[in-house]
Amino acid sequence: MNTHLSHPVIKDITEHMSALTPKGRILGDYIIQNPRKAVFMTTKELAEACGVSEATVVRFVGKLGYAGYGDFLQALRDFVDTGLSLPDRVDLPGIKGAGTNCLHRVLVEEINNLQHLYESTDVEAIALFVEKLASSHSVYVIGSRLSYTFAYYLGWSLTKVRKGVHILKGSDSTAIDCLSNAPDGALVIIIATSRYPNELIKLARVSRRFHQTLLVITDSKLCPLIQFADRTLIAPSRSIPLIGYSAAISSIINCLILELAGRNDVAMKHHQERLEQAYLENDILFNPHSHDPRP
Template sequence: MSTDPVAAAHDGSVADLVRRSLGGLSMSERKVARALLAAYPVAGLETVARLAARAGVSGPTVVRFVARLGFDGYADFQRALREDLAAQAASPLALYERADRRREGDRGGDDLVSRAGESARAATAATFASLSADEVERAVEVLATSRRVLLSGGRYSVLLARYLHQHLEQLRPRATMVPEPVSSRAAALSELSRKDVVVLFDFRRYEPQARSLAQEARRRHARVLLFTDSYLSPVAATADVVLAADVSSVSPFDTMATSMFLVETCIAGVVERLGDEARDRMTQIETAAGRLGLY
């Protein structure tokens, strides 16, 4: 298949490629893209006829869509999707073994700093190249205007959830982490409504808790904002807004840095969206902190 400059610089998923290509697709081809991303990658592993039926288009439109992405045919497209499916479930140990093989085959002799710098630059470029301005605007809108924001993360990504939470509580009221105690969590979720948003951070290997939280949010008509990797958490199929990052790194562990850039982009957007309201709240918090001698 053919590649664009970013994809050539850094390996990405088919989902990344689809998002980067959206602007150049016809209306019918965009229907195929949305159907694929809504049930990724399973939808693309079906037959041409089944994917066409999902998207409400003809079989030839699916074939043109695949060719527009640069694949040599539907079989080539499905091969790439199967590789993505395997990558979704990759453990740090599996990634470690792959990294070992790459190091054994690498005769360039680059030092760690050079390799890490190149990897960081490529991952950042790939992340922002596939980022939709419309999707970021939607993320900012739900973070700024929802009645309540509930945030939750996984084993490592909870750090990102807490980082976003600590900024949001400076900018707006009623932004909280999903409580850890079971009874408190049930109580918080039982109060969700269509005016609220649940913000989930879910990266490979994807965690059942994220899916169950998303399902409960949907039952109560709350919106779901998902931060995930380029291979897409299963939550992406039902989320209202999806922000995906390239998480490739020089270690066996996926990088959180690119996802942090997405979080900080959203924080900047919320500050702009709320304007004086955010500044007034920050002033009140600073005043209270000063009186309490906190900082």
């Protein structure tokens, strides 16, 4: 695992220390020592904490190569998020306290995450994901812990538009057996959310060893599975969650399914007709035409 100083945002600061002004070094030292405080600070608050001007803060993040203070905070947020325990998260600002409007806070954070996704979405990456989903004979969708919820959602949705979909639980060691027995050319999609279960890292490594195409959907550029992936889709969060956020990754999943379904090819139509027939014959779904409406 990476040490504190090896994370990109902290490494950026330490590598630039010698080139920074004395006030810039004060900022750098403060952030390295207090990342969990700094990540929640505005430029004004950080400047006051370090005894410098706001202009110094702006020049500091520019010197590190960030387009703006918001980009720097996002990188710092990703770093802080990977190291927080559950007790740490409970103590985060806004999680608890008298008068806290929980529903309002959750909605605002999800809206901010969706806005960030809208502004940063890699349309080309989505198109490549869809192309792989359309052309691969077999697809294995994997998640673990929180991310298994998303993996099941993606896998279940895929079964409505194509055949050959397998949903694997990363915490089940037989997932390795399934990947080892997968046909040549299989597509593997792993969904990984902070705090990144080790079993998913192992499965990503196994997939690469078997020369399978690996796509990763995650919530941060610091996700340790990215190094193994052929392609990656990132749904970043602007806030640090207690457990996790769902709207951004769910939106990516919906987009992939809609793009795939939009192709409306003959094979998909035949597949859906067979599914509907099986539902009808086995009375799987409520059918208003076959049920007595009277209580």
